[in-house]
Amino acid sequence: MADSAQAQKLVYLVTGGCGFLGEHVVRMLLQREPRLGELRVFDRHLGPWLEELKTGPVRVTAIQGDVTEAHEVAAAVARAHVVIHTAGLVDVFGRASPETIHEVNVQGTRNVIEACVQTGTRFLVYTSSMEVVGPNTKGHPFYRGNEDTLYEAVHRHPYPCSKALAERLVLEANGREVHGGLPLVTCALRPTGIYGEGHQIMRDFYRQGLRLGGWLFRAIPASVEHGRVYVGNVAWMHVLAARELERRAALMGGQVYFCYDGSPYKSYEDFNMEFLGPCGLQLVGARPLLPYWLLVFLAALNALLQWLLRPLVLYAPLLNPYTLAVANTTFTVSTDKAQRHFGYEPLFSWEDSRTRTILWVQAAGSSAQ
Numbered sequence: 525m526a527d528s529a530q531a532q533k534l535v536y537l538v539t540g541g542c543g544f545l546g547e548h549v550v551r552m553l554l555q556r557e558p559r560l561g562e563l564r565v566f567d568r569h570l571g572p573w574l575e576e577l578k579t580g581p582v583r584v585t586a587i588q589g590d591v592t593e594a595h596e597v598a599a600a601v602a603r604a605h606v607v608i609h610t611a612g613l614v615d616v617f618g619r620a621s622p623e624t625i626h627e628v629n630v631q632g633t634r635n636v637i638e639a640c641v642q643t644g645t646r647f648l649v650y651t652s653s654m655e656v657v658g659p660n661t662k663g664h665p666f667y668r669g670n671e672d673t674l675y676e677a678v679h680r681h682p683y684p685c686s687k688a689l690a691e692r693l694v695l696e697a698n699g700r701e702v703h704g705g706l707p708l709v710t711c712a713l714r715p716t717g718i719y720g721e722g723h724q725i726m727r728d729f730y731r732q733g734l735r736l737g738g739w740l741f742r743a744i745p746a747s748v749e750h751g752r753v754y755v756g757n758v759a760w761m762h763v764l765a766a767r768e769l770e771r772r773a774a775l776m777g778g779q780v781y782f783c784y785d786g787s788p789y790k791s792y793e794d795f796n797m798e799f800l801g802p803c804g805l806q807l808v809g810a811r812p813l814l815p816y817w818l819l820v821f822l823a824a825l826n827a828l829l830q831w832l833l834r835p836l837v838l839y840a841p842l843l844n845p846y847t848l849a850v851a852n853t854t855f856t857v858s859t860d861k862a863q864r865h866f867g868y869e870p871l872f873s874w875e876d877s878r879t880r881t882i883l884w885v886q887a888a889g890s891s892a893q
């Protein structure tokens with residue numbers, strides 16, 4: 525089977541292929557997957573940049589669709605060799621309802637799994653998240669942990685709850701018989717906070733700093749470490765996992781892998797300043813300028829305002845009770861499981877990742893002027 529897959533040109537499907545991570549996965553596949561014959565890009569919102577990809581040797585098929593619609597997913601999955609499922613509602617700011625987050629992240633994932641089973645697609649790589657593990661509702665730190673670290677993964681927020689349930693569905697589906705009688709092979713990749721070209725939150729921080737005359741004000745202690753990983757390395761891990769899942773099905777099937785690279789361990793704000801500093805911003809304060817209780821109050825006030833204003837306008841600031849709690853809880857990973865299981869090594873060094881991100885922020889910022 526593997527030999528025939530090597531000889532033939534394969535069909536890949538990337539759901540969420542027009543998102544921040546998805547676009548990098550699409551471009552990485554076109555650059556570094558020699559077995560690719562057709563690349564299907566499935567997304568609710570198709571990017572205009574897809575058109576430029578249609579001039580190459582690989583057939584690029586843009587499919588506008590919704591993962592919550594089972595028939596649309598089944599049509600996109602049919603005859604695909606592997607599915608990379610990145611589509612999801614990444615909302616911790618209260619923009620979408622809990623029901624919608626669940627519908628997209630959980631039911632959408634169910635639809636992808638069932639489409640693989642019904643149409644005979646055997647390989648599924650799921651983009652999970654560090655948030656499946658933590659930070660938990662008790663604020664327990666996860667310090668340089670790995671896939672085997674014992675940690676009480678308890679969540680209340682709709683986003684981590686939906687990612688945890690979706691990941692469980694994917695891992696439980698490993699081994700199910702697909703149409704044609706062979707087993708489905710699945711794995712889940714857990715990125716920490718992804719950064720890089722296209723990261724909208726980074727752009728929002730930059731624009732906030734520009735509005736404040738070049739200043740950003742520290743809200744989180746520098747001692748709180750937050751794991752971050754460059755989007756290009758996350759994309760590369762997806763491409764490699766999708767390739768190796770067939771050859772190493774017995775080892776990789778049903779497994780989870782944290783996404784990691786050489787990005788330094790820093791607080792979320794200090795890490796952002798690695799890119800925003802060279803773009804002219806300064807982070808004010810060696811320690812948080814406001815006491816934590818005041819930040820908690822302001823976060824709660826933002827949540828109340830969001831609720832009151834919802835009938836009139838969407839008010840979704842960066843600071844809310846959930847984002848404050850997450851930002852204030854150490855969560856870093858240190859692992860080599862992906863390296864041991866499928867030979868993953870980061871493709872981009874920290875220096876290269878940093879340079880690429882700075883150039884993007886500068887370009888994004890100039891477009892904001």
Ligand SMILES: NC(=O)C1=CN([C@@H]2O[C@H](COP(=O)(O)OP(=O)(O)OC[C@H]3O[C@@H](n4cnc5c(N)ncnc54)[C@H](O)[C@@H]3O)[C@@H](O)[C@H]2O)C=CC1
Pocket residue numbers: 539540541542543544545546566567568569589590591592609610611612613614628632651652653654687714715716717718719
């Ligand atoms: N951004 C981050 O720091 C992290 C993201 N992740 C995961 O990575 C994946 C991609 O996240 P991002 O690229 O950051 O988000 P994004 O919002 O930029 O991309 C998600 C893509 O999915 C598409 N999508 C959403 N709902 C859909 C639906 N119903 N049907 C079809 N397409 C739909 C969106 O249009 C978008 O293009 C998500 O599954 C997320 O949970 C995991 C860890 C960290």
Ligand SMILES: CC(C)[C@@H](O)CC[C@@H](C)[C@H]1CC[C@H]2[C@@H]3[C@H](O)CC4=CC(=O)CC[C@]4(C)[C@H]3CC[C@]12C
Pocket residue numbers: 614616652653654655716717718725743744750792793842843844846847848850851
């Ligand atoms: C306003 C300040 C308190 C500021 O520091 C808040 C930062 C906050 C917006 C981010 C801090 C940690 C981020 C999350 C983390 O990287 C883990 C994530 C994983 C995902 O799967 C999706 C994104 C996110 C939840 C990410 C979102 C932004 C933060 C909460």
